[in-house]
Amino acid sequence: xxxxxxxxxxxxxxxxxxxxxxxxxxxxxxxxxxxxxxxxxxxxxxxxxxxxxxxxxxxxxxxxxxxxxxxxxxxxxxxxxxxxxxxxxxxxxxxxxxxxxxxxxxxxxxxxxxxxxxxxxxxxxxxxxxxxxxxxxxxxxxxxxxxxxxxxxxxxxxxxxxxxxxxxxxxxxxxxxxxxxxxxxxxxxxxxxxxxxxxxxxxxxxxxxxxxxxxxxxxxxxxxxxxxxxxxxxxxxxxxxxxxxxxxxxxxxxxxxxxxxxxxxxxxxxxxxxxxxxxxxxxxxxxxxxxxxxxxxxxxxxxxxxxxxxxxxxxxxxxxxx
Numbered sequence: 001x002x003x004x005x006x007x008x009x010x011x012x013x014x015x016x017x018x019x020x021x022x023x024x025x026x027x028x029x030x031x032x033x034x035x036x037x038x039x040x041x042x043x044x045x046x047x048x049x050x051x052x053x054x055x056x057x058x059x060x061x062x063x064x065x066x067x068x069x070x071x072x073x074x075x076x077x078x079x080x081x082x083x084x085x086x087x088x089x090x091x092x093x094x095x096x097x098x099x100x101x102x103x104x105x106x107x108x109x110x111x112x113x114x115x116x117x118x119x120x121x122x123x124x125x126x127x128x129x130x131x132x133x134x135x136x137x138x139x140x141x142x143x144x145x146x147x148x149x150x151x152x153x154x155x156x157x158x159x160x161x162x163x164x165x166x167x168x169x170x171x172x173x174x175x176x177x178x179x180x181x182x183x184x185x186x187x188x189x190x191x192x193x194x195x196x197x198x199x200x201x202x203x204x205x206x207x208x209x210x211x212x213x214x215x216x217x218x219x220x221x222x223x224x225x226x227x228x229x230x231x232x233x234x235x236x237x238x239x240x241x242x243x244x245x246x247x248x249x250x251x252x253x254x255x256x257x258x259x260x261x262x263x264x265x266x267x268x269x270x271x272x273x274x275x276x277x278x279x280x281x282x283x284x285x286x287x288x289x290x291x292x293x294x295x296x297x298x299x300x301x302x303x304x305x306x307x308x309x310x311x312x313x314x315x316x317x318x319x320x321x322x
Contacts, residue, residue, distance in 0.1 A: 024058060025058075025086060025260060025263045025264075026057050026058060026060045026086065026087065026263075027058070027060070028060060028087065029060050029061045029062070029063050029087075030053075030057065030060060030061075030062050030063070030086070030087050030088070030089065030264075031062075031063045031065055031087065031088045031089070032046055032049075032050070032062055032063065032064055032065065032088075032089050032090065032091065032250070033065050033067060033075050033076075033078060033079045033082075033088065033089070033090040033091065034046050034064055034065065034066050034067075034075070034090075034091045035066075035067050035068065035069075035072035035073070035074065035075020035076055035079075035090070035091060035096070036066065036068050036072065036075075036091070036155070036183040036184065036185075037066060037068040037182050037183030037184070037185045037186055038066050038185055039183070039184065039185025039186075039188070040155065040183040040184030040185045040186075040187075040205060041121060041184050041201075041202045041203070041204055041205045041246075041248065041286075042091045042093060042184075042248055043064070043066060043183075043184075043185065044204055044205075044284055044286075045118060045119055045204075045248050045281065045286060046062075046064055046091060047064060048277050048280035048281055048284075049062060049118065049268070049271055049272075049277065050062040050063075050064055051276060051277065051280065052271050052274040052276050052277045053267070053271055055271075055274065056266075056267045056270045056271055056274075057267050068182045068183045069156070069182055070099075070156060070157075070158075071095050071096065071098070071099040071102075071155075071156035071157065071158045071159035071162075072091075072095060072096040072099060072156075072159070073099060073105055075090065075091075076090060076096065076105075076107055077106060077107075079253075080106070080107060080253075082253055083253070084252070084253035084254065084255035084256040084257070085256070085257075085260065086252060086256055086257075086260035086261070086263070086264055088252075088253070089115060089250050089251065089252050089264065090112070090250070090251050090252075091248065091249075091250065092112070092114075092248075092249055092250065092251045092300070093160060093246050093247060093248045093249070094160045094163075094246050094247065094303055094307070095155065095156065095158075095159035095160030095161070095162075095163070095246070096109065096159075097109040097300060097303050097304050097307060098158060098159060098160055098163045098307050098311070099158045099159060100304070101304070101307055101308045101311045101317065101319065102157075102158035102311060102316060102317030102318065102319070103158055103317055103318045103319065104318070104319065108304075109300055109301075109303075109304045110297070110300060110301050110304060111254055112251035112252065112253065112254055113251060113252045113253070113254055113256055113261060113293060113297070114249065114250070114251055114252075114291075114292075114293040114294065114295075114296030114297040114300065115249070115250040115251060115252050115261060115264045115265055115268065115293050115296070116249060116250050116264070116265050116268040116269065116290060116291060116292065116293055116296060117247050117248070117249035117250075117289060117290060117291035117295070117296045117299070118248055118249055118250065118268065118272055118288070118289070118290070119247070119248045119272075119281060119286045119287055119288055119289055120245055120246070120247045120248075120287050120289040121202045121203045121204065121245060121246050121247075121248065121286050121287060122202070122203055122220055122221055122222040122226065122244070122245045122246070123160075123161065123164045123200060123201065123202050123203075123220075123221045123244045123245070123246065124201060124202075124203060124217050124218075124219060124220045124221065124232075125139070125152075125168075125198055125199070125200060125201075125217065125218040125219050126188070126191055126198065126199045126201050126205075126206050126210075126215050126216070126217060126218070127139070127191065127197065127198045127199075127215070127216055127218060128191055128192060128194065128214070128215060128216070129213055129214050129215060129216050131197070131198070131216065133197070133198065133218060135218060135238075136218040136219040136233075136235070136238045136240070137238065139197075139198060139218060140172050140174055143172075143174035143175065143176055144173070144174055147174075147175055148175055148176070148177055149177070150174070150176040150177065150197055150198070151176065151177045151179050151195075151196045151197045151198070152165055152176045152177070152178060152179065152196060152197065152198045152199065152200055153178075153179045153180070153181055153187045153190045153191060153195070153196035153198070153199040153200070154178060154179070154180055154181065154187065154199070154200050155180075155181060155182075155183050155184045155187050155201070155202075155205075156180050156181065156182065156183065157178070157180040158317055160202065160246050161184070161187070161199075161200040161201060161202060162178060162180065162200070163307070163316075164200050164221065164244045165178065165200035166314065166316060167242055167244065167310075168200070168221075168235070168240065168242060170314070171235075171240045171241055171242045172240055179195065179196045184201060184202065184205035184206075185205070187199050187201060187205065188201065188205055188206045188209060188215070191206070191215065192209065192214060192215070198218070202246050203220075203226070203228075203284070203285045203286060204281075204284030204285050204286045207283075207284040207285045208284070210229075217229055217232045218232075219232070219233065219234065219235045219238055219240070220232050220233075220234050220235070221234065221235045221240075221242050221243055221244045221245075222234055222243060222245065223236070223243050226285065228282075228285040229285070247289070247291075247296075247299060249291065249296050250264070250268060251296075252264065261293055265292060265293050268290075269290055272288045272290055273288075
């Protein structure tokens with residue numbers, strides 16, 4: 001997958017032709033459905049977008065509507081009721097694509113229209129600062145010596161962090177007890193309170209707690225060390241052959257007019273190069289990454305195929321675990 005970094009986006013914007021906002025779109029507030037709890041990765045990213053959105057959208061606000069639960073299903077079901085006029089959009093990430101193959105959902109990952117990709121984040125394992133697990137090896141050794149006693153939280157059964165944890169356990173040769181939460185925010189709270197011994201999270205979940213010294217990272221599942229956490233070794237460095245990241249983007253109803261999709265895409269292209277947005281995203285360790293709607297559609301479709309293959313092979317979820 002080729003990702004266009006923030007520098008490339010800035011260059012593209014600088015030389016882009018003036019946008020064609022047919023009819024002065026938007027002429028009223030735009031609602032963004034985030035099917036996760038407040039404080040999770042998707043929520044943090046979309047609120048950073050909302051802070052700069054009016055500058056590029058005729059002064060109109062981006063209103064965030066959180067509908068948590070079931071790896072995004074209730075939120076997307078609500079989104080399916082929206083008119084295809086560009087005034088209701090939704091967050092989409094791999095957790096939601098995975099969910100469509102883990103259980104039967106009233107929608108597929110590819111039935112909506114991509115507007116733009118906003119960021120690309122990686123997964124990491126977090127533990128409380130006072131955890132006896134000082135390294136990833138400590139956690140693995142405990143799990144091997146105590147089958148099933150290691151509790152690892154995720155942001156929802158069948159979602160991205162759950163999927164990442166299942167892959168990790170397969171690579172590490174361990175078996176842990178999965179504990180689902182209603183999103184990344186509640187998951188971080190669960191780690192801090194001791195409800196779980198560790199958490200499979202995406203950057204930026206828990207970033208502020210890491211800075212405050214309340215949480216510790218055991219491993220990051222990126223190809224190389226993260227620039228914001230250069231002292232934390234990757235999974236590859238620690239003998240875990242796993243790289244797993246998560247895009248976060250925007251989708252619209254399938255019948256949204258092309259000119260409206262282009263207008264939205266142009267707004268978000270500019271928004272993610274805004275200094276205010278870049279600062280907020282950098283502060284939480286996230287990576288601004290722009291993809292056009294068409295490029296985003298291709299990523300979702302390819303990921304859907306890849307996830308389906310793994311889910312079938314591992315007999316995960318309710319559909320293929322027979």
